[in-house]
Amino acid sequence: MASRAQIIGGVLFLIAAAAALVLPEWVASLVTIAFANALVVLGLVVLWRAGLVSFGQALYYCIGAYTVALIARWTGFTDAIALVLLGGIGAGLVAALVGVLLARYREIFFAMLSLALSMILYGVLVKTESLGSTDGFSVATPTFFGYAPHGQALGLSLYWLTLVIDAVAAMLIGSYFRSVTGALAAPIRDNEIRVEFLGVSVTRIIHAKVVIAGVLAGLGGALVALSIGHVDPNMAYWTTSGSFVFVTILAGSASVAAAFIGSLLFEAVRSIAVDVMPSLWQMTLGSALLLTILFLPEGLGSLVGRLRKRADAKP
């Protein structure tokens, strides 16, 4: 089963990688953003499986982005791969720190405290004049092991970098879901005291999940900072977190792939909605979210499962 999913994933990866050569530039950059954001969504799926929703994932997203932007600005170091990894590590360290606190909370309180933490960062950034206050600042053009592309070549390089990081993350998270710790997510969601009776520390598992989600969000933020070439405090605002949670619900937690498809779909719907009816795109998003919650409680990912069941039923 797992191997079939891996083969399909591998084929999709190759198709996506090859598609970059034929896609128009603006579509490719849209896909880059969508796949970078998909990492954040993947992190939220990790938490959501254990019944936790973070309304403050923008904290790690923003830290990843600002880590990249600040290192490039202060040291002049511009290697994209190292920068993105540093962004992930930076966000992971913050997540490890605040995770100690967050792991004690559940349900709405978990969501609220993460929201508060991300708003603290927003408050600090907005008032920091040296970092451009609300306007943010530009990120230096990245290089790849000394290779310094421009224009379309740069876009392509970032696209492939995002794809590779996505693929690695998808494989790692996939095996995490199949591991014992990963499999304990649903029992924790249902009844965590009984899980503790098994002799497992739920707090420690949740701390690990917060860190995983933090690292993923940091990587996503770092990639977005490089692709857009600009960072600003809005990356830490609660509406940013809100849109990530939105995609998570839309995609559902059924599989790793759902995060990527959901994110791609979200970015597509958003750019189409903004283009066709600029004053109604929030309404479009809100209606999509409502319809998903009301009619597809397990998210779009569950559709795949349903189709598969139907196919299995008809031999």
Next chain:
Amino acid sequence: MLLTLSAILTDGLVYAAYLFIVAIGLTLIFGVMKILNVTHGSFYAFGAYGAATAVGIYANSDLPAALGFLFMIALAMAIGMIMGLVIERGLLRLVYGRDEVVVVLVTYAAFLILEDVIVLIWGPGSYAAYQPMVAAGNTELGELVLSNYDIVLVAIAAALAGIAYWALKFTRYGRLLTTVIFDRETAAAFGINVTLVYTATFVIGAMLGALGGAVMAPKISVTLGIGVEVIVLAFAVVAIGGMGSIEGALIGALVVGLCRAAAVHLVPQLELFVIYGVMALVLVVRPYGLFVRAQPRKI
């Protein structure tokens, strides 16, 4: 020094009054229905827009200024009532019993939709409704100049706190509400119409949210996105005091109001940081807020 101190106190009190008016509806709805209502931001925004419209209509008539203030509040609260009814009966009813977090997302979706409804009704421009504020005039206390409107704001907040206390402790509806808060199912088993209590609570909460927007409209520029900011502020206040607790909202509003005023006057860079810093600090020490006792874990 003394002037700064009294300025911090008065500014803090006015800001706390504003926060309390906005937060009381949110905490009421959470206390009774266990719903963290993101739509509260929309109620606030609709209240503010409604008030701005009312002021606009009224400024063209020759009636006395004091009545204009009442007209403004009445229109905003009527809007809040209708919205509360529509959202509770038309939408939330469908998701009762689902995960708390899912219900939050439903209110978030409704909030997104309503943000665009504002554009459809009032357009993307901003409105000014300063007339009641100007008409109210100023009071001078030594070197300190106070706007009478701010004094009215504090009075309204104090009156709301008093009414809420009285209504919860000494009226029939308040006692029914207390039973429902304590245990919904037992209350229903004793013949309390919980559905009706839910609808009434949500409508009252929505009206309070709209009231918050209405009284603030003269002090701010009524423009797109005012609801977004208010939601997180109200969340912070309610989380500090303990979600669902009215006295908690009062203390939370005072704490945040005074801390923010102190920050604005002493270290302006920390203005926003202080609000959420205080919230995080309180949550670290008392996870469920200052006024809520920890719940025992159920197996």
